[in-house]
Amino acid sequence: MHIAEGFLPAPHALGWTLVAAPFVVHGARCVVKEVREHPESTLLLGAAGAFTFVLSAIKLPSVTGSSSHPTGTGLGAVLFRPPVMALLGTIVLLFQALLLAHGGLTTLGANAFSMAVVGPWVGYGAYRLVKRCGGGLLPAVFGAMALSDLATYVTTALQLALAFPDAESGFLGAAAKFLGVFAVTQVPLAIGEGLLGVLLFRVLTVNARPELVRLGVLRPDPERAEP
Numbered sequence: 001m002h003i004a005e006g007f008l009p010a011p012h013a014l015g016w017t018l019v020a021a022p023f024v025v026h027g028a029r030c031v032v033k034e035v036r037e038h039p040e041s042t043l044l045l046g047a048a049g050a051f052t053f054v055l056s057a058i059k060l061p062s063v064t065g066s067s068s069h070p071t072g073t074g075l076g077a078v079l080f081r082p083p084v085m086a087l088l089g090t091i092v093l094l095f096q097a098l099l100l101a102h103g104g105l106t107t108l109g110a111n112a113f114s115m116a117v118v119g120p121w122v123g124y125g126a127y128r129l130v131k132r133c134g135g136g137l138l139p140a141v142f143g144a145m146a147l148s149d150l151a152t153y154v155t156t157a158l159q160l161a162l163a164f165p166d167a168e169s170g171f172l173g174a175a176a177k178f179l180g181v182f183a184v185t186q187v188p189l190a191i192g193e194g195l196l197g198v199l200l201f202r203v204l205t206v207n208a209r210p211e212l213v214r215l216g217v218l219r220p221d222p223e224r225a226e227p
Helices: 010-037 039-056 073-080 082-100 108-132 137-163 170-207 209-214
Strands: none
Touching: 010 039, 010 082, 010 108, 010 137, 039 073, 039 082, 039 170, 039 209, 073 082, 073 108, 073 137, 073 170, 082 108, 108 137, 137 170, 170 209
């Protein structure tokens, strides 16, 4: 869920903007460096941003009149590392706020922190962990895509609980309620997003293998190496 325009109290909206800003600035520097050193990666960068835009713009009804959606940030995190997604994800959220009324400008910082910062880092951490445990590329991609989605929603639920604690049970009670509201639809969505990521990477390994090798996602194939 993108937190809607004007939904957060002003101090919370400002606070999350200040927290997210350093990650976005660092991400911008990483994108500039990537494009400058490897201009051929521009197309794949654009594809990662477009994938996030399209996937996170799909709104599905949830409970209590709210909605859920995939995030798509795990793809870019695996390909270009999480800092790049801090910028790409924030740009996606900005366009969605302006063009689709999905999220908002005052809540851009909070949404960016959950979807463009926390989600990619958790997803990338899952990717590295599965790879280190010998799980292989596709299981690692599944973990990255699914957990980046779930981490975004956990963070959003905690942001809302912090802004609107329960009158009796406080922050923890509000967090449990928000997490419960979105778990009904978000857990299946995360699994579906993980499966979609696996299918997408199967295509990329065939059609963009040299680029994946350069990015370190795939190892060079000895049989294709020059003698």
